[in-house]
Amino acid sequence: NSKVIQTPRYLVKGQGQKAKMRCIPEKGHPVVFWYQQNKNNEFKFLINFQNQEVLQQIDMTEKRFSAECPSNSPCSLEIQSSEAGDSALYLCASSYRVDTQYFGPGTRLLVL
């Protein structure tokens, strides 16, 4: 069973508002991933970190999305100015290098 912790479980924001969600990876997992699962249940990879360094990120993430994994603090994903199309389930996953990614329960964002 996954030990990845995500908070909050639900987040409701108005358009243009900031939305911030957090993730504590499983202990001993240095690699953290963020995914977006839309209303059609499709997954989109957003960004990943190894320790505090960004490994990969998609173009969308570079514009309104920001993420960080500071030392000794939860990782976070923040949407600077929420849009209706950002409404989705945001999933954090962690892994030990190339091994399996284990998912947290997710943060369900609703942008009104």
Add this chain to the structure above:
Amino acid sequence: GDSVTQTEGLVTLTEGLPVMLNCTYQTIYSNPFLFWYVQHLNESPRLLLKSFTDNKRTEHQGFHATLHKSSSSFHLQKSSAQLSDSALYYCALNNYAQGLTFGLGTRVSVFP
């Protein structure tokens, strides 16, 4: 880039019958990791099976799959479906701690 194809969007079957979900993939890497994740309603994806070894059968919780690199396939099978198997099933591909590439998913509905 990488891609994963799941040909069935919805599979409906009667309890006790066998089930097979198709998964094929494309990648330039010679040693990809292949996964099956299961997602029950209002839950996050949970690992069901994984493999990176060619032609080796992997099993878990009554499900099994074999990675065939010659045909780029990783089909999921179970000999006797249960009501509790009703869920979304995702085939996913990973290369060296990169973001997972998911298929579009197959919804399995098992009826009594």
